Amino acid sequence: MQLTVTAAPDRERFEARDEAGVVAGVLTYQLTGNVIVYTHTEVDPRFDGHGVGSALARAAMDDARAKGRTVVPICPFLREWLVKHPQYENIVARSTRKVK
Numbered sequence: 856m857q858l859t860v861t862a863a864p865d866r867e868r869f870e871a872r873d874e875a876g877v878v879a880g881v882l883t884y885q886l887t888g889n890v891i892v893y894t895h896t897e898v899d900p901r902f903d904g905h906g907v908g909s910a911l912a913r914a915a916m917d918d919a920r921a922k923g924r925t926v927v928p929i930c931p932f933l934r935e936w937l938v939k940h941p942q943y944e945n946i947v948a949r950s951t952r953k954v955k
Contacts, residue, residue, distance in 0.1 A: 856905050860914035869915050871898075871907050880907040882915050882930070890948070891924045896932040912936045916943045 858879060860871045868883045880898035884891050893915060898907045912933050919926050926947045928934045937943055 856902075858905075858907060858910045860910050862914075862918060869911050869918075871902075871911050871914075873902070879905070880911055882911040882933070884915070886924075889924050890927060891919050892927040893930045893933050896930050908932055909936065912940075916940070916946075920946055 857874050858871050860869055863870050867885060868881045870878055871880045873879050878899065879902040880896065882896045883894045885894060886892075896908050896911055915933075916926065916937075920943065924946065926943070928937055928947060937947060
């Protein structure tokens, strides 16, 4: 399956579409200054297992890097994806607070 991921800044999200233009998934965000908070990734169940979430994550992280942004990954899917993709660690904000 061929996916195209595009930014939709007016909707504060990235959209993954298949060859027919059907939205296969979205990754939402909130942007404040130079900090982008990725809040949620959702994949249409018809596209599960086709790499939609990973395509969205990679496009969003590459976009943040290209624009010199700091990323705050609130989305559980993106947080897990980042564990497997340490090449983005230098743009990710991490808490230094100790949990009791």
